[in-house]
Amino acid sequence: MQHDQVKSYLQNVRTCIGEETFEATLHYAEDANLRFTDNYIHQNAYGDQCLLTVRVQKQGRLGEAFTRQLTEEAIHQAVEKARRIAAQPHAPDIGYPFTGEDEIYHPSHPVRLTLGIDPRDLGKHVEKAILTAGQEKLTASGIIASSKNIMGYISSNAGPISGDFQSAWMNVLLADDEKQCSGWTSMAACDPQDIDSDRLISDALAKVKLPKSEKKIPPGLYRVILDHHAAAEVLALLSDCCFAGSSFHGDGLISEKNKGKQVFHPSLSMWEDAGDPAGCPVAFDFEGVPKQKVSLIERGRIAGAVYDRAAAIKADLRSTGHAISREKPFIVGPSAQNLFVDPGTQNLDEMVELVHSGLLISRFQYTTLIDHEKLVIAATTRDGTLLIENGEVTAVLPNLSFRLSVIDLLQGEVGFDDDRRLMKMGSGFIATPRMFVENFKII
Amino acid sequence: MNDHSPPEELALHALNVCEQLGAAYSDVRSVSTVTEYYAVANGQVVNASDKVEAGMGIRVLVDGAWGFAFCDGFNREDLEKACKRAVALGQIGAEVNRRRVDIGSPVISSGSYHTPVIMDPFAMDIEDKLRPILDATKAMRSVHGIVNATGTMEFIQRDTQFFSNEGSRISQTIVESGAGLAAVAAVSNEVQRRTFPTNLLRQQGTGGFELIQNLNLVENGSKITQEAIDMCSAIPCPQGEFDVIMDPTLLAQVLHELVGHNTELDRIFGSERGYAGTSFVSPDLSTPSKYGSPLINVYFDSTYPGGLGTFGYDDEGVPAQRNDLIKNGMVVGFHTSRETAARIGKESNGCMRADGHHGMPIVRMTNLILKPGEWPLEELIADTDHGILMSVNQSWSIDERREMFDYSAQFGYEINGGKIGRMIKAPTFRGRTLELWNSVDAICNEDSFKVYGLPICGKGEPWQGGPVSHGCSPARFRSLCVGG
Numbered sequence: 038m039q040h041d042q043v044k045s046y047l048q049n050v051r052t053c054i055g056e057e058t059f060e061a062t063l064h065y066a067e068d069a070n071l072r073f074t075d076n077y078i079h080q081n082a083y084g085d086q087c088l089l090t091v092r093v094q095k096q097g098r099l100g101e102a103f104t105r106q107l108t109e110e111a112i113h114q115a116v117e118k119a120r121r122i123a124a125q126p127h128a129p130d131i132g133y134p135f136t137g138e139d140e141i142y143h144p145s146h147p148v149r150l151t152l153g154i155d156p157r158d159l160g161k162h163v164e165k166a167i168l169t170a171g172q173e174k175l176t177a178s179g180i181i182a183s184s185k186n187i188m189g190y191i192s193s194n195a196g197p198i199s200g201d202f203q204s205a206w207m208n209v210l211l212a213d214d215e216k217q218c219s220g221w222t223s224m225a226a227c228d229p230q231d232i233d234s235d236r237l238i239s240d241a242l243a244k245v246k247l248p249k250s251e252k253k254i255p256p257g258l259y260r261v262i263l264d265h266h267a268a269a270e271v272l273a274l275l276s277d278c279c280f281a282g283s284s285f286h287g288d289g290l291i292s293e294k295n296k297g298k299q300v301f302h303p304s305l306s307m308w309e310d311a312g313d314p315a316g317c318p319v320a321f322d323f324e325g326v327p328k329q330k331v332s333l334i335e336r337g338r339i340a341g342a343v344y345d346r347a348a349a350i351k352a353d354l355r356s357t358g359h360a361i362s363r364e365k366p367f368i369v370g371p372s373a374q375n376l377f378v379d380p381g382t383q384n385l386d387e388m389v390e391l392v393h394s395g396l397l398i399s400r401f402q403y404t405t406l407i408d409h410e411k412l413v414i415a416a417t418t419r420d421g422t423l424l425i426e427n428g429e430v431t432a433v434l435p436n437l438s439f440r441l442s443v444i445d446l447l448q449g450e451v452g453f454d455d456d457r458r459l460m461k462m463g464s465g466f467i468a469t470p471r472m473f474v475e476n477f478k479i480i
Numbered sequence: 481m482n483d484h485s486p487p488e489e490l491a492l493h494a495l496n497v498c499e500q501l502g503a504a505y506s507d508v509r510s511v512s513t514v515t516e517y518y519a520v521a522n523g524q525v526v527n528a529s530d531k532v533e534a535g536m537g538i539r540v541l542v543d544g545a546w547g548f549a550f551c552d553g554f555n556r557e558d559l560e561k562a563c564k565r566a567v568a569l570g571q572i573g574a575e576v577n578r579r580r581v582d583i584g585s586p587v588i589s590s591g592s593y594h595t596p597v598i599m600d601p602f603a604m605d606i607e608d609k610l611r612p613i614l615d616a617t618k619a620m621r622s623v624h625g626i627v628n629a630t631g632t633m634e635f636i637q638r639d640t641q642f643f644s645n646e647g648s649r650i651s652q653t654i655v656e657s658g659a660g661l662a663a664v665a666a667v668s669n670e671v672q673r674r675t676f677p678t679n680l681l682r683q684q685g686t687g688g689f690e691l692i693q694n695l696n697l698v699e700n701g702s703k704i705t706q707e708a709i710d711m712c713s714a715i716p717c718p719q720g721e722f723d724v725i726m727d728p729t730l731l732a733q734v735l736h737e738l739v740g741h742n743t744e745l746d747r748i749f750g751s752e753r754g755y756a757g758t759s760f761v762s763p764d765l766s767t768p769s770k771y772g773s774p775l776i777n778v779y780f781d782s783t784y785p786g787g788l789g790t791f792g793y794d795d796e797g798v799p800a801q802r803n804d805l806i807k808n809g810m811v812v813g814f815h816t817s818r819e820t821a822a823r824i825g826k827e828s829n830g831c832m833r834a835d836g837h838h839g840m841p842i843v844r845m846t847n848l849i850l851k852p853g854e855w856p857l858e859e860l861i862a863d864t865d866h867g868i869l870m871s872v873n874q875s876w877s878i879d880e881r882r883e884m885f886d887y888s889a890q891f892g893y894e895i896n897g898g899k900i901g902r903m904i905k906a907p908t909f910r911g912r913t914l915e916l917w918n919s920v921d922a923i924c925n926e927d928s929f930k931v932y933g934l935p936i937c938g939k940g941e942p943w944q945g946g947p948v949s950h951g952c953s954p955a956r957f958r959s960l961c962v963g964g
Contacts, residue, residue, distance in 0.1 A: 072941055074750045077577050081569035082840050084550035084562060086535070103531035105552045111532065118530040125606050127525045127614060156565075160572040167576060178753040180941045210754045221754070366517050366527055366632075367681070402757060405875040407888070415886055417879040419757070436879050438886060438910075 038065045038087070040199040043189035046107050047197040050091060053116045058094040060135035060192040062323050063087060063107075064362065070182035071159045076167045083156055088364055090323075093119040094135070098128035103364065133350045134194075135324075140346075140356065141195040142321035154183045154229065162234040166209050169238050175245060176214060179221075181207040183229045190325030200320040205229035206461040210420055211241040218433045220244025221399050221420035223266050225461040227317045244399065244421040250432035252424065254479055260395035261477035262388055262454075264421070267398050268472035269460040271414075271443055272307060272378060274404075277463075278412055280333040280341070281359070282348030282371045289410060290444065291339055293352070300444075301337040302451035304381065308332045309343055309359070309373035316375045316459060317466050321358060323370075328358035333373070345371035361464070374465025381453035381470060388454045388473055390428040396437075396477070397423040397430055412443035441478040450475035491643040494538055494559050499645060501567040503540035503547075505583060507644040509795060510536045510554065511837040514602065518610060518633045523618030525610065535837035538562050542570025544580025548840040584822035586646040589799060593792020595655040596785070597688035601635040604689060609633065612692060613659055616701035620663050625709045627671075628664040629701070632682050633692070634935065640795075648797035656788065656947065657691045658684025658935055661701050665708035672711035672905060674704045674890060677932065678729045679873050684933040685786045685949065711891050714903035719963030723867035723895075724909060725860060725956045728930040730889050732950035733873035735850055736934060738913045739771075739778050740950070742882050743805045743813070744831075745820040746843040755941050757880030760913070761811060763824055769811040772917025775853060775955075778806040780815065782830060782846035788933040788947035789846030791833075796841065798830035805848075809918070817843050835944035842940050847931070850952035853923030857954055860922055867895040868962060869954075870907050886910040909960045916957060924953035 043063050050061040065087040072080035086105060089112065093100045100123030104115040122128055159181045170177035183205040191197040205226050212219035222240040226232050263271065278284060279291040286293050290300060311319045311328035321327050324346050332340040344352065345360035348371055361370035383391065399421030407413045417436045424432045452473040459468045491508045498506035512534040519527035535552040536559055547570030551558040601609060613631040620629035636656040643649055660682025662675045677683050677700070685691050726734060741747060742759045750758055762769055782789050782800035791800055796818050805813050814820075815831040820843060834841040861869065872890035879885075888908040894901030929951060936945035 068942070070942060071572075072751075072754075074753050077579050078545065078573040079751055080548065080840055081546060081573050082548040082550075083565045083569055084537075084838055086550070086552050086838050099528070101527075101529040103529065103533075105533040105535065108553070115530075115532065122528045122530065122606065125525075125528070127607065127610055128528055129525045156569055156572060160576060164576050176750075178750065180754060182942070208754050212753070363529070364531075366519060366529065402880045403877045405877050407875055415875070415877045417877060417884065419880045436884075438877070438879075438884065440886075 038187060040187060043187050043199045044197040046089070047189050047191040049109065049112050050116065051191055053113055054093065058135065058193050060092050062090045063189045065187045066184055067154060068182065068184045069154045069156050069159060070180060071156065071163050072180045073163050073167065074178040075176045076170050078163060081156065089115060090363060091115045091119045093123045094131055095123040097130055097132065098123050099131040100124070100128055101363065133346065135192040136326060136346065137194045141190070141325045142198050142200070142327040144320065154185055158229060159183060162207060162232060165234050166238050169242065170211055173242065175211045178210040178212065179208040181232065190321065192325065196325060198321065198325055202317060202319040203227060204317040204466065205232055207232045207234060207237060209237040209241045211245045213245050216249050218245060218249050219420045223460060225317070225459045225466055227314070244423065244433065247423065247430065247433045250424055250434055252434065254434060254437055256480050258476045258478055260392045261474050262392060262397040263472045263474065264397060264399045265458045265460055265469060265471060266400045268469050269462050269467045270401055270404060272469060273376065273462040273467050274414070275412065275443055275447070276307065276333060276373045276376055278409065281343050281373065282345065283351065285342035286352055295339050296341070297338055299338050301334060301447045302449065303337040304451050304453060305334055305337050305447060306379035307334045308377055309375055310377055311375040313375065313377060316377065316468055319375065322360040323362050324356065324360040326356045326358040326360065331357050331373070343371050343373045372465065376467035378457070378467070378469040379453065380455050380457045383454055385454050385456060385471060388452065388471065389425055389430055392425050392473060393428050395425045397425055411445065413440065414443060415440040437479050439478055440480050446474050446476060490554060490556060490559060491641065493556070494536070494563050495643060495645045497560055497563040498538065498540050498567060501564065503542050503567050503570065505541035505645060507539050507642065508536060509834065509837060510641045512639045513836060514637045516635045519630065520610070520613050520617050521628065521630045522621040523614050533836055536562065537834065537837040537840070538566045539840065540566045540570050541581055541583065542567055543574035545570050545573030545577050546581060547573065550838040581819050582822045583818040584827060587797045587818065588647040589793055589797040590649045591792060592651040594653045595686045597655050599689035601657055601689045602637060609689065612697045616661060616697040619698060620701045620705045623705045625665050625667045626663055626705055627666045631659060631661045633659040634682065634684065642793065642795065642797050644797055650793045650797055652792050654686060654791060655688060656684055656686055657688055658682045658933060659692050659695055659697060661697060661704060663705045663708040665712050667709055667712035670712040672708050674708035674711060675872065676700050676704045678732065679890065680733065680932065680934045681936060684788055684935040684947065686788060686790050687786050707891065710903050711905045714891060714905035717904055717907040717963045721959045722962045723864050723956055723958050724960045724962065725864060725867060725869045725954050727869065727871045727954045728932065728952050729872040730870050731952045731955060732932040733876070734887065735848055735950050735952055736845070736937070736948070737876060737878055738882060738885060738916065739806065740845040740848045742913070743815055744843045744845070745814040745816045748814065749820060749823065752939065756939055757882065760881045760883050765812065765824065770809055771806050771811050771914065772809045773920045774809045775920050775923055776806050776809045776917050777851035778848065779804045779851070780846050780848050784847040787847035787931065787949035788935065789949050794830040794832045795834050796828060796832045798828045801830055803829045815843050815845060833946055835946060839944045842944065844939070844946045845937065845948040847949040847951065850923070850955070852926045852929050852953040855922050855924045857924045857928045860924055860954065860956060861895055861900065862898040864895045864956065865897060868892045868904060868907055869895055869900065874906060883913055885913060907962060909962045911961050919958045919960065920955050921958050922956040924955065926953070929953045
């Protein structure tokens with residue numbers, strides 16, 4: 038599908054709806070993924086799909102319909118369904134108009150063409166991992182995926198507009214079944230060509246080749262380096278739970294009323310920037326509003342939050358362009374999807390030396406949010422829980438269980454290394470270095 | 481009723497194309513799904529949507545390697561493109577893989593299946609459908625101490641046609657209906673949330689609106705409202721070793737995580753190794769493997785009436801069936817697909833399902849049942865000296881091999897000297913999976929047997945949601961580590 042086709046379909050929606058108040062989003066995605074386990078490709082998939090979302094207002098009430106088909110008949114049916122819902126006396130109140138001409142994205146430069154996806158290129162990355170694993174008498178598992186997208190938006194007062202974005206990511210897990218340990222790494226990139234599978238493989242290999250330790254790690258507080266994915270998970274959770282829309286206007290510690298207050302360690306700076314080419318750039322959100330750069334935390338001080346139009350209007354502000362797809366009703370926005378974290382100046386070896394005695398954790402398994410106020414999470418570690426002794430990474434440990442408050446954790450001693458890496462996290466991305474924390478609670 | 485089904489001719493054309501391109505095996509799934517979703521809060525609708533999805537998924541084996549491609553809609557040109565993509569992907573796998581996929585003996589199924597429905601939810605007025613949940617949440621919110629009363633309701637109709645080059649020709653229509661409630665109470669600086677009937681989004685099953693009527697939303701909304709208020713003044717979870725009776729609102733989810741996922745054979749063989757994790761269970765059935773006490777008998781049954789995992793045929797055309805997984809505490813079977821079953825010298829028992837046309841089928845639980853025992857619940861409580869009766873899953877954390885777990889429930893009650901005592905808020909327990917199931921010394925009888933639906937079980941990359949159900953009676957677990 039091309040940009041003019043996306044706009045044409047959206048114009049069809051407008052033609053079908055006529056003078057009524059409406060907005061519509063069309064999201065087209067071409068996705069390829071290649072999954073492998075135990076040195077064997079067990080899933081190789083490719084396809085394109087689209088989702089048209091139509092929202093109609095009638096006397097302040099909202100009706101919403103989705104369809105994955107773009108025939109004239111299908112568009113007409115979606116419009117009719119949205120109308121039918123909006124006409125119900127108990128239809129949800131919306132309370133605000135759809136995006137207008139003064140809010141919608143206006144491109145200041147020609148639309149960038151998307152790059153193609155070639156599953157053969159994805160296959161080459163996987164083949165490298167499998168060959169390396171075979172040579173080392175290990176097993177390789179993981180996934181490589183690539184997605185190219187075109188999104189369009191139209192409302193009764195604005196558009197149609199269209200924009201494109203793309204991304205790729207790869208996870209590599211190398212396991213030694215005899216030793217019963219494993220090492221895992223991950224990265225994302227805007228262009229599949231930029232996936233550095235050599236680096237991923239060597240990072241995973243370094244972890245799994247460590248001697249295995251059966252040392253008991255008793256419950257307690259530990260000095261821990263969170264590898265990229267673990268750091269990304271902690272920080273993305275913080276962003277989504279505390280720096281998005283209505284959650285920023287509550288009575289909690291992280292709130293609009295505490296803007297400027299030093300809440301976290303001064304080494305922590307995190308911002309949202311969907312325009313930064315180091316991430317996976319996106320021009321506008323699912324309401325057609327241009328994505329703004331938003332500072333969330335500046336040297337440990339609360340700086341701001343991201344908004345969609347509903348949250349912004351409620352807070353008497355303007356949207357920052359962070360509405361997400363409404364396809365899954367249990368996933369509600371707004372959400373920062375292109376986060377960046379300031380790196381530090383030390384490399385990993387220097388940070389390990391500084392920690393002296395502690396742990397290096399690759400990733401978490403089954404992270405559960407237990408308490409929303411203090412952001413208490415519980416999980417186990419997996420795929421590379423490494424022991425740091427006398428300033429060196431010496432061994433790989435069995436998985437450990439932990440439970441801690443993310444807010445308390447980031448208020449203690451925090452540091453970052455100089456190696457910032459782009460990670461896929463949920464439907465978004467975060468460029469983060471590894472993160473050192475002081476009081477990581479093992480249970 | 482959905483009218484997006486493509487002509488059989490189109491699907492057979494796809495099979496032809498795949499064969500001409502060199503696929504030794506091919507199947508085509510056309511899926512059309514209509515989903516209505518409603519969310520309500522305090523007597524008002526806050527989300528109302530209708531979603532239509534339709535398209536085709538093509539799966540091929542080329543030189544022993546899988547390729548899968550999909551397209552929206554039923555357009556001949558798009559379908560041919562998908563066929564070419566699928567075969568090309570299989571060729572990539574064939575060049576890399578050393579092991580060739582074996583899917584065992586041919587499966588040739590022919591037939592149709594339709595969920596038995598009494599009240600077609602898609603033929604009803606929206607207002608009539610919403611009435612019970614609006615009334616329930618409005619009444620809940622009016623109670624002093626309740627700050628928020630919410631509910632969700634969902635109706636799904638999924639029309640699937642399956643064709644394979646082995647000769648399978650299947651047509652199915654699955655209808656799901658479900659609803660659930662949540663009450664949030666705030667009393668004296670304490671906030672507690674109580675959900676009905678479980679904490680798994682909502683109670684959903686295959687069937688029509690009659691399933692919603694059977695939930696008695698207004699009555700149960702009132703019940704959970706009071707419980708939410710009581711939870712605010714409940715005592716904190718004690719610490720120590722306790723005998724725990726888990727009622728089905730909690731045990732169903734424990735069964736899901738600590739038996740169901742562990743016995744998915746694709747997981748045992750490592751397909752989820754990089755994502756959801758593996759299983760400590762061995763695929764070797766020739767060596768007896770103890771999983772639990774002799775009281776533990778678990779089976780799955782994809783013919784069970786009203787279950788979310790109830791269908792006529794799975795997404796490989798294998799007929800629905802019942803199979804034992806654990807018998808008298810010993811592992812005797814797994815959830816399998818054609819490929820995984822062939823690896824252990826068996827035939828598939830029909831556990832492959834995909835989320836829509838764009839998902840490649842993966843091994844899924846269907847309806848997982850822990851066979852009831854002999855105890856009336858009142859007698860089991862009376863027989864328990866130092867224990868806790870726990871209800872409703874709240875949160876859980878499980879390690880990647882599913883050997884260890886950490887659970888919390890929404891509430892519980894002390895049991896002292898065989899008598900129910902004070903209410904406990906957010907009781908927790910943790911331990912090791914095998915020790916848990918080996919600690920079961922009593923299971924209640926059919927009288928307290930319940931089946932709960934889990935509308936979305938997440939698995940696979942890209943993520944797929946799969947509907948499953950679990951049935952059990954309350955069971956007693958001796959000397960669990962509680963609290964802390």
